[in-house]
Amino acid sequence: MRLPSLLAVAMMSATLLLFGASPASAHPMPHSVVLLDVHETSVTAQLEIPLGDLATASGIDVSQQDALRSYLTAHIRPVTTTGEAWTVSVGDLSVTATEQSSTGPYQELLASATLTPPPGGDLRHFLFRYDVVVHQVVTHTVLVSVRQDWAAGQVDADAVQVGTIEIDTRTMTVPALTVNLRGGSTWSGFVAMVRLGGNHILAGTDHLLFLLILLLPAPLLAARGRWRSTVGARTAVTRIGRTTLAFTVGHSVALAVSALTHLRFPAWPVEAFIAASILVGAIHAVRPLFPGREALVAGVFGLGHGMAFSFTLAEMQLSTGRLALSLLGFNLGIELVQVLLVALALPALIVLARLPIGRPFRLTAATVTGLAATGWLAARLGLANPLASAADSVGEHPTPMLLTLTATALAATAWTARTRFRARADRVRQRPPTAA
Template identity: 50%
Template sequence: MHRSLRALLAALVAGAAVLLTAAPASAHVVPSTVIELDVHSDDITAALTLPTADLVLASGIDVPAAGAVPATTAEEISTYVEEHFRVDSAAGAWTVDVADVATTTTQQWGTAPFPAVTATATLTPADTADLRSFTLDYDAIVHQVVTADTYVVLRSDWAAGNVETASSLGAIALDTVSGTIPPLVVDLDDGSPWRGFTGMLRLGVSHIAEGTDHQLFLLTLLLPAPLLAAAGRWREVARTGRAVRRITTITIAFTVGHSLTLALGTLGLPVPQQPVEALIAVSILIAAAHAVRPLFPGREPLVAGFFGLIHGMAFSMTLSALDLSGTQLVLSLLGFNLGIEIMQLVVVLLVLPPLVVLARTAAYRPLRVAAAVLTAVAAVGWLLDRVGLTTPLGAAADSLGHASPWIAAALWIAAVVVLVRSRLRVDRDRPAPREPQLTR
């Protein structure tokens, strides 16, 4: 009996050791359907991403894992999704049209890459007054795959001023208690043209604040602004008034250039993304070379205006992606452009005054050349990336934007030090007042 007890205890200890030392089982995260909503003035577009394996299992449609989707298969998928996608509001049922079916490979939080089917659904209400409050009844896939779920995300809502930050609206899944799939009730915030305008203004500000390449182009044009060219070099310091006038004309020319192509691109002018992004890198490289040695002295406004046309095309891609029209488009162009100008003015006001002060010191030449060379290296990294040659330089160049506030602060500190030392030198060199002589 005693021996049997000891054997039992030994077995329990061994089993516990196995359990304690075993590697924990990793949870398997199942891919989910995602519906991303973009709210417009007359309808809502929904970008759908459906896991291919779940779609095949639920619908029985033979979906290719990759490559082009045959037209008949795309039609089957569209019909299947439309049959399981219903939107209702106070005025009645909405029209749901599914198109643009394609395949892709994607990845969600906690999942490995998996094949998926993408599509775009246009949701049109019977009355646009109901556009901000509706019920979304969607049971594609989950009506057969009970473990599946669908996440609904608000990607953009111009009237609410939400044009750059996605937010979750909720999830659709099987209710295991009732055995039903409850619809999702969507009640959006009240919208207005003013909120849409201010949202686009903020987007314009952040586009420059976070756009390291646009910042560097403007900064490299500012570097030689306090200087005058002579015999192929930057030799003399311009008077403050002349430097201010020069940078004012440069900024206005850049503004006119990018405003023109921003409007044309948003209104439908074809914009080839890769060549435009590559040309922006070229513009920065040329501006950096000009900051080292004058390439086009006195013609900076013309060059800024020309390259402004290129930068404006890149700006327009942001607005085109929102697919706006009518009053929303007009207010968006105005707000977005105004936001860009405000941020450009902030950059000029932050950087130009200390540059004017530092330009009168011997340290400005090495500072200007070092800044221009660093910018040129960043531009080369971007250019290589944008023509398809990925290098570490591109990622390093992107990180320069985080250092912008510190660079501006360092320039101001250096300028203050120069002014204080100059003032102390004047006080030191000033002759002492003569003592009055007493007369008898």
């Protein structure tokens, strides 16, 4: 064969190798994920393992759960930095459908495991020996991340990856992953819970709407079933303060009782109750349902809102000591943001009630809030609808709301100052001149 022909064959072969790769290369296999939650005396791990690779590595059918637990326990072997073994207990197993961006849909095994260090062992610094699947499937990788670490202040952020487990192709062994978390403290956990409470109330559009819609008619006086006139600024401030305080007491009590007694309610009735409370508040802003008793209603409905807040703490599985501190910090964060929002809304509520635009503004705000509450109520009873989706999207972007409240408060304060200045100037002009 001539040289040009050989070159042509070589180039064709290279092209086929480059663009005609095997299906395994064109479609990478999915990787495993290990999510660690660092507690006070143990570490829990959520394992997400591709079912196909697991079957290849273990030869165990997914229906053989006891055998799978034994296999996982044998291949999860954390040790202290001095080589002392941790205790490993594998819990619930389930199969779910998922997908990764590079692999498409597939099935995976979800497993939970509790890792407990020996007495004196440091659960923040250890060697994570893990070779599930990897010991047989040499192309498999495991991504290890910390999802929750209260002492490090990691309670609401995305999982932080701490390393990757894969086979060392030079030695054909699976090296242990060193997990060395940054120093944690009680103060870091407390501050993180304050931040979490603040973020929770900002993102909780339904909680904010309930409070603000209940405060909307506070500067008004009811007569014969209608909002007729306004009350004095001091009376309005007192009403707003009393209503805000009652709401705070209501949700604080429910939050503490639910969290400390581990009292659990299904989520959907609580969420539906919250949507109904907002709808009642919107109707009250149009026609007085309970004039003068807004504080009592805020306290009662606040109990339901507090139970919803407790769901966040329940998911964290904290010890009693950390739970008590978390309750304090979480509630403090809620109250700080709540007081800030009420302070921003207060000037506008009082001024708008005295302007011709006050009534149209109140009716428009009540209508929009009522529509959002109706959408939420329907969705939480199982009827998906665009109103609920639109209302939820507002909570994902709280900045415009804060800017609007701030601008409105500044405008209302400026208008009040200008009105008072003009009134004072008029009084000065009308004052008779003093005799020489």
